[in-house]
Amino acid sequence: MSPRFLRTAAFALFALLACALLSACAGSARPDTMAAPDVPARFDMTVLADKDGQFDLDGATLDGESLRGHLNYRKEQGQGVATLLLKRGEKQKVTDRHIAEIYKIHAALGIRTFVQEKDGGEIAEIRGMAAAN
Numbered sequence: 001m002s003p004r005f006l007r008t009a010a011f012a013l014f015a016l017l018a019c020a021l022l023s024a025c026a027g028s029a030r031p032d033t034m035a036a037p038d039v040p041a042r043f044d045m046t047v048l049a050d051k052d053g054q055f056d057l058d059g060a061t062l063d064g065e066s067l068r069g070h071l072n073y074r075k076e077q078g079q080g081v082a083t084l085l086l087k088r089g090e091k092q093k094v095t096d097r098h099i100a101e102i103y104k105i106h107a108a109l110g111i112r113t114f115v116q117e118k119d120g121g122e123i124a125e126i127r128g129m130a131a132a133n
Contacts, residue, residue: 018126039123044081045071048089053097056089064101071109085123086115093117102126 046069047067055062062070086102088094094117103126106113106117108110 004072005035010025014131039125040112042085043083043085043114046085046087048087049092049094050089051092053095053101055086055098055101064104068105068108071105071111081106081109081111083114084114088117088119099126 045057046064050061050094051057053064055064055067057067071084074080084102084105086094094115099115102113102115105111106126114123115126116123
């Protein structure tokens with residue numbers, strides 16, 4: 001075996017180990033979603049995923065901060081929301097960005113948040129972060 005072959009093989013092995021280490025340690029910034037055994041029969045509010053990480057609430061497009069402000073206003077007016085369901089929009093699937101924004105609302109306002117990523121699919125509860133950024 002030539003020294004060039006050994007050097008190339010060592011570099012390939014190092015690159016493979018580095019990739020494996022990064023994938024194992026990187027984790028995900030997406031909050032944990034777990035099958036919810038106690039899904040409410042109905043939700044206080046349902047929002048749909050919209051483009052660019054925004055939400056559709058009764059035909060109005062809101063970003064995460066505006067949705068949080070709306071929920072906070074309802075809480076101050078005595079019409080608080082205890083459960084929130086995020087569903088797939090008409091043209092937009094639920095993305096990690098949507099779930100991260102809903103998690104922020106969950107953490108800030110103490111609302112139980114759920115996600116249904118596919119129509120008629122399983123409803124999962126958003127509970128906590130899988131890994132910190």
